[in-house]
Amino acid sequence: MGGSNPYIEEVKYKPATKKYKVTFLPSGKTIEVDPEKIPYGHNGLPGSILDISEGIKAGLDHACGGVCACSTCHVVVTKLLTQSWMNWMKRQG
Numbered sequence: 001m002g003g004s005n006p007y008i009e010e011v012k013y014k015p016a017t018k019k020y021k022v023t024f025l026p027s028g029k030t031i032e033v034d035p036e037k038i039p040y041g042h043n044g045l046p047g048s049i050l051d052i053s054e055g056i057k058a059g060l061d062h063a064c065g066g067v068c069a070c071s072t073c074h075v076v077v078t079k080l081l082t083q084s085w086m087n088w089m090k091r092q093g
Helices: 048-058 080-090
Strands: 020-024 027-031
Touching: 027 048, 048 080
Parallel strands: none
Antiparallel strands: 020 027
């Protein structure tokens, strides 16, 4: 793990319990992530996109080690997840 960013409040999260898929672009490589095999790499939070990328050597460019300090890595969210997020935002008011 790369450390922590003192300017961002630590987020409490529940790790995934079911397998899920991640597609890395521009290669188009899709992998199935098994939460029982996390962590995959040594940067970012265990199970993060950066962690998975490091584990499969996908070449996700990053400079800070996964502490949200450099903004060199980029994530594109699919329409399905975006729709879920938009619905959640509407319910929040």
